[in-house]
Amino acid sequence: MSDNLIELVDIEKHFGPVIALNGVSVSVKAGECHCLLGDNGAGKSTFIKTMSGVHKPTKGKILMEGKEVSFNSPRDAMEAGIATVYQDLAMIPLMSVTRNFWMGREPQRRFGPFKFFDFSEANEVTMTEMAKMGIHLRSPDQAVGTLSGGERQTVAISRAVFFGAKVLILDEPTSALGVRQTSNVLATIDKVRQKGIGVVFITHNVRHAMAVGDRFTVLNRGKTLGTAERGDIKAEELQDLMAGGQELAELEGSLGGTI
Amino acid sequence: MSDNLIELVDIEKHFGPVIALNGVSVSVKAGECHCLLGDNGAGKSTFIKTMSGVHKPTKGKILMEGKEVSFNSPRDAMEAGIATVYQDLAMIPLMSVTRNFWMGREPQRRFGPFKFFDFSEANEVTMTEMAKMGIHLRSPDQAVGTLSGGERQTVAISRAVFFGAKVLILDEPTSALGVRQTSNVLATIDKVRQKGIGVVFITHNVRHAMAVGDRFTVLNRGKTLGTAERGDIKAEELQDLMAGGQELAELEGSLGGTI
Amino acid sequence: MAETQSAAAPRKDERIREMSPMRKALIRPELGAICGTILVFMFFLGIASDSGMFAPEGIINWGTVSAQFAIIAVGACLLMIAGEFDLSVGSMIGFSGVIIALFTVQWGFPAWFGILVAFAMALAIGGLNGYLVIKTGLPSFIVTLAFLYILRGLTIFISIATTRKTIIGGVREAAEGDPIAWLFGGKVFSGLFVWLADLGIVGKFVAGPKAGLPVVEGIPMLMIWAIILIVFGHVLLTRTRFGNWIFAAGGDAQAARYVGVPVNRVKILMFMFSAFCATIFATCQVMEFGSAAADRGLLKEFEAIISVVIGGALLTGGYGSVVGAALGALIFGVVQQGLFFAGVESSLFRVFLGVILLLAVILNTYIRRMITGER
Amino acid sequence: MAETQSAAAPRKDERIREMSPMRKALIRPELGAICGTILVFMFFLGIASDSGMFAPEGIINWGTVSAQFAIIAVGACLLMIAGEFDLSVGSMIGFSGVIIALFTVQWGFPAWFGILVAFAMALAIGGLNGYLVIKTGLPSFIVTLAFLYILRGLTIFISIATTRKTIIGGVREAAEGDPIAWLFGGKVFSGLFVWLADLGIVGKFVAGPKAGLPVVEGIPMLMIWAIILIVFGHVLLTRTRFGNWIFAAGGDAQAARYVGVPVNRVKILMFMFSAFCATIFATCQVMEFGSAAADRGLLKEFEAIISVVIGGALLTGGYGSVVGAALGALIFGVVQQGLFFAGVESSLFRVFLGVILLLAVILNTYIRRMITGER
Amino acid sequence: DGERFVLVSHAPDSDSWWNTIKNAITVAGGQMGVEVEYRNPPTGDLADMARIIEQAAASNPNGIIATIADYDVLSGPLSNAVAKGIPVITINSGTEEQSKKIGALMHVGQPEYDAGKGAGEKAKAAGVTSFLCVNHYITNPASVERCQGYADALGVELGGQMIDSGQDPAEIKSKVMAYLQGNPDTNGVLTLGPTSAHPTLAALEDMGKSGTIHFGTFDLSGEIAEAIKGDVIAFAIDQQPYLQGYLPVVILTNLARYGVVPGNSINSGPGFVTKGNIALVEKYAGEYR
Ligand SMILES: Nc1ncnc2c1ncn2[C@@H]1O[C@H](COP(=O)(O)OP(=O)(O)OP(=O)(O)O)[C@@H](O)[C@H]1O
Ligand SMILES: Nc1ncnc2c1ncn2[C@@H]1O[C@H](COP(=O)(O)OP(=O)(O)OP(=O)(O)O)[C@@H](O)[C@H]1O
Numbered sequence A, B: 001m002s003d004n005l006i007e008l009v010d011i012e013k014h015f016g017p018v019i020a021l022n023g024v025s026v027s028v029k030a031g032e033c034h035c036l037l038g039d040n041g042a043g044k045s046t047f048i049k050t051m052s053g054v055h056k057p058t059k060g061k062i063l064m065e066g067k068e069v070s071f072n073s074p075r076d077a078m079e080a081g082i083a084t085v086y087q088d089l090a091m092i093p094l095m096s097v098t099r100n101f102w103m104g105r106e107p108q109r110r111f112g113p114f115k116f117f118d119f120s121e122a123n124e125v126t127m128t129e130m131a132k133m134g135i136h137l138r139s140p141d142q143a144v145g146t147l148s149g150g151e152r153q154t155v156a157i158s159r160a161v162f163f164g165a166k167v168l169i170l171d172e173p174t175s176a177l178g179v180r181q182t183s184n185v186l187a188t189i190d191k192v193r194q195k196g197i198g199v200v201f202i203t204h205n206v207r208h209a210m211a212v213g214d215r216f217t218v219l220n221r222g223k224t225l226g227t228a229e230r231g232d233i234k235a236e237e238l239q240d241l242m243a244g245g246q247e248l249a250e251l252e253g254s255l256g257g258t259i
Numbered sequence C, D: 001m002a003e004t005q006s007a008a009a010p011r012k013d014e015r016i017r018e019m020s021p022m023r024k025a026l027i028r029p030e031l032g033a034i035c036g037t038i039l040v041f042m043f044f045l046g047i048a049s050d051s052g053m054f055a056p057e058g059i060i061n062w063g064t065v066s067a068q069f070a071i072i073a074v075g076a077c078l079l080m081i082a083g084e085f086d087l088s089v090g091s092m093i094g095f096s097g098v099i100i101a102l103f104t105v106q107w108g109f110p111a112w113f114g115i116l117v118a119f120a121m122a123l124a125i126g127g128l129n130g131y132l133v134i135k136t137g138l139p140s141f142i143v144t145l146a147f148l149y150i151l152r153g154l155t156i157f158i159s160i161a162t163t164r165k166t167i168i169g170g171v172r173e174a175a176e177g178d179p180i181a182w183l184f185g186g187k188v189f190s191g192l193f194v195w196l197a198d199l200g201i202v203g204k205f206v207a208g209p210k211a212g213l214p215v216v217e218g219i220p221m222l223m224i225w226a227i228i229l230i231v232f233g234h235v236l237l238t239r240t241r242f243g244n245w246i247f248a249a250g251g252d253a254q255a256a257r258y259v260g261v262p263v264n265r266v267k268i269l270m271f272m273f274s275a276f277c278a279t280i281f282a283t284c285q286v287m288e289f290g291s292a293a294a295d296r297g298l299l300k301e302f303e304a305i306i307s308v309v310i311g312g313a314l315l316t317g318g319y320g321s322v323v324g325a326a327l328g329a330l331i332f333g334v335v336q337q338g339l340f341f342a343g344v345e346s347s348l349f350r351v352f353l354g355v356i357l358l359l360a361v362i363l364n365t366y367i368r369r370m371i372t373g374e375r
Numbered sequence E: 001d002g003e004r005f006v007l008v009s010h011a012p013d014s015d016s017w018w019n020t021i022k023n024a025i026t027v028a029g030g031q032m033g034v035e036v037e038y039r040n041p042p043t044g045d046l047a048d049m050a051r052i053i054e055q056a057a058a059s060n061p062n063g064i065i066a067t068i069a070d071y072d073v074l075s076g077p078l079s080n081a082v083a084k085g086i087p088v089i090t091i092n093s094g095t096e097e098q099s100k101k102i103g104a105l106m107h108v109g110q111p112e113y114d115a116g117k118g119a120g121e122k123a124k125a126a127g128v129t130s131f132l133c134v135n136h137y138i139t140n141p142a143s144v145e146r147c148q149g150y151a152d153a154l155g156v157e158l159g160g161q162m163i164d165s166g167q168d169p170a171e172i173k174s175k176v177m178a179y180l181q182g183n184p185d186t187n188g189v190l191t192l193g194p195t196s197a198h199p200t201l202a203a204l205e206d207m208g209k210s211g212t213i214h215f216g217t218f219d220l221s222g223e224i225a226e227a228i229k230g231d232v233i234a235f236a237i238d239q240q241p242y243l244q245g246y247l248p249v250v251i252l253t254n255l256a257r258y259g260v261v262p263g264n265s266i267n268s269g270p271g272f273v274t275k276g277n278i279a280l281v282e283k284y285a286g287e288y289r
């Protein structure tokens, strides 16, 4: 638990004239849930996309278990053990659950010189993994489009876990979910963490962050405002930080401080 | 404040084999914020779409200020004073702020036998209304695509208010927003309510509901679980109700009860 | 309090460089088409200025071709901005022409009646296209592709079944003295050109039956129609309530529906307008050349779409400009005729067209991203 | 605990009626095409069974036409499932054919060399198409529309510039004894048909130099190619990792990219495969008929797309089946040739085609919604 | 009685020239009491035409009438039909030799190149030195042969003098005008049919060049007849398509009924329609002429 699974140092990322990240450092340890918080446009998504190989950082370095690495594609990052679940892009609704589950890492079976998608294995694994997460599918051929939002998130998470992710990144997995679905996802995060996987969890909801987070990093306008351990910081302080710290007190006052 | 602006009685709505609403009654008073809560798929969106004329109810009736009405299109509902802001569908990103603001109710100026879109008035009103809500545009021609999510919500809300809505419906306006943007939207709701407009506010976040809500109605699987006044119910109870009331206690326990 | 807070936000954004005001003023949907037009004219002024391309007859020449493209491009442009497109334009041109010829020549009705029938049928078919797209929720590509085949088949079938010909001549004679027909086939401002010829600005015929008359007889009604439609389309789109609805229907039909825009009506009307433009095209053609043929208009749908896209409209709807589409048609016409004036091997025209299309669209995409903040 | 809770949810959903297992087993992407095929065969068995349509030569006849459609439909199908489409297929057919003919007849290279060059160029152009779509982010409609014009223009230009003709004959003679050419132009199983003719099942020629030989010489290689491509496409799509990537690339390119699917590679490869299929088509045609012409393949892109769409694929990608596309091609071929057999006025063929397309797509949409839960 | 013949042409659906032949087979069919079907590839793709011939052969008609638009493509299917014992008569494009090689009974028609050459010889006699060939269907091989024959008869390079005009009348007109403005020394025009002839007439009219340029065209129509009378068009090459449709049906019927057949091919053209012989032609132009 002491050593960092992954460490990103002084990451900068520019998109043409836009400076999306301006020197952000974050590290994730095994078995911890590291919450990434911040306002809209703070750069959270950009940051984790850098981590998962979607963007190449303009400056800064990435260390995996102490060694410097460089990801040229999401595939590289996945192979290094970094799995990412994006809110809207977790699954492809037109495809079956099995095909989605294995997408990009399909199990193959040799057949003479040819390799085929091994459906019997894939289906079996999918069904059992889904059952472990509490989702009982009618059949592994069922299209993802017929699942609810929370179920889709869960499929995506269990896929990541199954493929032996060392670091699991979740970008706003709970924003569109109801209370029950949310608690389902949070419980899943908790389970994943207990397996010794490092989780990066992005949310706008301080309560959700407090519920599962071990450490909290707040981004603001492309910079880190600092990292705090669980227990060192209260929900209200976090909230202040997330909003940039200014003027919010006033507003909160008028609304009862319960946002 | 005593009389109902709008009252929906025993609404049922079926989509082919799916029974989305199965007898839901809700009323909204002037100057109150009525929160609609419930799990994913509970039927909240379907309910408010019935209210705003998108769907016709399979059964049940709608009373506006005591008189029974029937809406054949969103236009009808708008004309009766019901304005709705949908989360993802509030604005059209490719169009300018002015065009979005006036969409569907463009001001016209006669010019002989012809009527033209009165841009000078439209632009002026847009700029001042936006400024009132705290958004300073570079120019009214700016495309909505260049605004942030919270700003888009605010434009949509101020549009609804400007057009003299008596009832303002907001479907999950805060789910993708950061803390600061959220408080902005909540503050806006507060302002709107103070003008004597009835607000229907859908959210999954109990805190957001508690922050601005006067009454709370929880839907579950197409039915009402009941309506409570502010002060009569605690956040935790509401949370329980939203999740369907079962088994959640257990889960909460393991996660510290702070979802 | 909320005000101060978010009011401050857009102002103090240190993370984005500001655009110069000059650049901002220039950036508009039709910018690409404007640049393209300037380039194309410069190019042909350079290589073909001594070929008569920019003499009055030359201008009327490429002007007419461009006007033709512009007429169907306006319809295609508004429809595309409303989020749909129409592959049946070409077949509709053939169909309307044959209907007019059948009624006037074959069945002996007055020309105005034939024209009215053709417009009525075209509007009905356009409406049907739109109705099917709306009701079935199918992509307009499929529905109008089906009508591309259905209309072309019907046109050939009807003309063969009734006249045993696929080319029906004699319309001009039949339409002689008709109260409406001259609106489509005539030429205007002939007096002006006689005057200009007397001044020596426009040349005169020196030989043949027309010796002494100006080489340019007048402005063909085709051009007048093109101008009317461009102005109408432009005003409709940018200056009216309905224009705002067109943008809204194409930008996000669902969002527009929810604020009360009658999206279905807008889309169906635009399908009808596209068919209307095709019929204008067909009528002008029939009246000018005096004959209708079942194969008229082949591939015109692509040419309309190309003009519109060169003009900066977005294939997926919600963005574009009628002026841009008109400039696209102008580029199309000038390049096509210019290559002839310049004496380039004519089969290479298609190669040029393809290359121009690609370049224009890449430029337009870049401009659009700057305007709309799209990524 | 979380388990029990959501585990229960899908089971006790009282708000949705269950589908019968029978219905569930039947519902598959190609269901519409299967029904269509059955209907079409029943129809023609009814009205044209005595016209020779179902005699061996008749079967070979519509079989060959369907095989032709199927060859390009397989390419178009995989490309469409990968989320793109290709309007340059028809022009590519003309281009490849002319290239082969130029190399073998005009420049005297061996046929295998000409064929290889044509395939190499087609793959390069397909790759370029794909590269442009990926790099510029433009819709493939625009990019391939540009290539529709560019390739057709080049084909006409090259053939006129080098041979002063738009048709180049004599390929068969030039390809005599070539080690590769028979793969495209030959016929197989001739022995079988001699035997069948001796049994009297297949007729024999009665006059001329071929007297005594069976009227069906053998199965044309075109059909063999169609079967190979269908099987290859089907297995690739449904049974391999790459097939899963094709679905993923078309279903949601961004989501696929994020889980590590090399979407760009998949799409570019599919553009190349589509060009490859077009070249197979062209080579078979050139080798069978011995000549190439610049107008070959006109409008074939639409026919390929129509076959694919009748076969149940989604125009916007991510959903479809190669078997469905093959059945779509079969329907297309049978209807086209069958109407001839049945003696229907040929111009009505297009009307039928349009109507079948509309009906098929409406049926397919309904089926797809049941499968995917799409709304 | 009730024999069934199939006529397969190479023309796309909308080619107006073939109406004459369609009308001819209707007339002949009525007179002979036989059924004649007309088939053609919808887009004019010759490979599709080969399929149609195969299909026609499969339906076992009493005879097939077909053009030899491309010998390479069509010789196979046609000789197979002959080998099946179906009498074949070739018409229109193609040569007598090709017809013989296929094993057809006879050829009724006129080769395209020779027709173009005939036109060119007339033009040369009229003093044409620089010409324009308006090709509205450049993708069809026969069209290029006509222009080539014309050029060869004049003894000049074809080169850029053949233009790819497309099928849209306004575009054809504009392109002709553009060409003539760019090449003012042009003194001869050849159009390949009504589709290109009508807009070219309009173009000349607009440019005031009607009657000043030697104008030849293929095929006839009302407008063309009018222009011949008005001295704008010098001649129209008429291969008398009516005969190409009528004769084969009559001959095949008689062959089927009485086993009689003439021994030689028939040249239906080229007939040159000029002001001198226009009167009779005009009445039926586009329908039977
Ligand atoms: N591809 C891109 N091109 C240009 N600018 C971009 C791009 N992606 C992100 N940005 C900009 O970078 C900044 C950070 O965006 P990012 O999506 O990382 O924010 P975020 O913290 O995830 O916000 P949210 O909470 O709304 O998801 C924003 O200003 C955004 O506009
Ligand atoms: N057009 C439709 N056709 C068929 N079923 C529908 C349709 N719209 C909604 N439903 C179904 O009706 C039920 C209620 O959906 P609704 O969108 O109202 O839920 P919600 O409470 O808004 O959920 P969320 O919190 O996820 O937004 C769901 O089961 C949904 O699948």
Ligand SMILES: [Mg+2]
Pocket (backbone or CB within 6 Å): A044, A045, A046, A171
């Ligand atoms: Mg984000």
Ligand SMILES: [Mg+2]
Pocket (backbone or CB within 6 Å): B044, B045, B046
């Ligand atoms: Mg909802």
